[in-house]
Amino acid sequence: VISQTSSAYVAYGCIAVLGIPMAFLLYDPFFAIVMRQIADKEQASRAILHITLVAGFATLCTYPPIIFLEPVYGWRAIFMVASAVTASTLFFLPKAFFTAPPAGVPAKDTNADANANIWHQPNKALIPIIGLLFGLLVLSHASLLFQIPAYVALYGADKMATVLLFILGPSQVIARVFLVGLSRYLSVEMLAVMVSAIMAFAVGVIWYTGAQFIYLLGALICQGMAYGIVSVIRPMFVRQYFP
DSSP: OTTTOOOHHHHHHHHHHHHHHHHHHSHHHHHHHHHHHOOSHHHHHHHHHHHHHHHHHHHHHHHHHHHHHHHHHHHHHHHHHHHHHHHHGGGSOOGGGGSOOOTTSOSOTTOTTTTTTTOOOOOTTHHHHHHHHHHHHHHHHHHHHHHHHHHHHTTTOHHHHHHHHHHHHHHHHHHHHHHHHHTTTSOHHHHHHHHHHHHHHHHHHHHHTTSOHHHHHHHHHHHHHHHHHHHHHHHHHHHHHOO
16 A cells, blocks of 8 residues: 555555554564573573574665665555565464464463473563663664664665665674674673663764764664574563562
8 A cells, every 4th residue: 555655645554554564573572482482491482582693784785775766666656565474474474373283382371380480470560670771772773773764874874784784684683693692601681781871882982073974884783683592581581580
């Protein structure tokens, strides 16, 4: 509908409606499925890492074709093809998504006895603290995504803004590859402290240097790598602290 309409109100309405399925398609619902299907924490963590790597590579492969094809075919044609590709994935969803957990894995988390060997008792005081931490990290990342292109565009460098945001995808993938090794030596808490510090440092560098290109490039690489780890350790925290 967005690709065909000429009404801004219809387009805005469609985008608002799209927000609902997008909320169900973000990482966390998939992580929840994985953690319910795979009882072993190590196997579940590896599966989660694989999901983020696939999604990272998908993002990485999406932007370049759009940048090159948009001047030729226009955004409406690209939207139409993208919607068809998205709809086609409904035919390829793993059957495991629609089946009960395998034998030996509790179907409901409310059974405390069955889950005694899987879940830790949660510290309720940590729930708002951890939630606030990840909320601020996501807010910081989203703010950069929206503000930097507008800032760069002020100087007539729209293509540079596209290149800068393109850097985030490869950075996330690289960080997730390194995370396989890092997670063997660092606790999930230490990883959280590390990425929080890196993201704060990156934003500080952008502010202090006035978003000069070379510093902005380095800061966004650090930001992308840190956020790539954030998306993986978030479900690790959930599994470690909450039932």
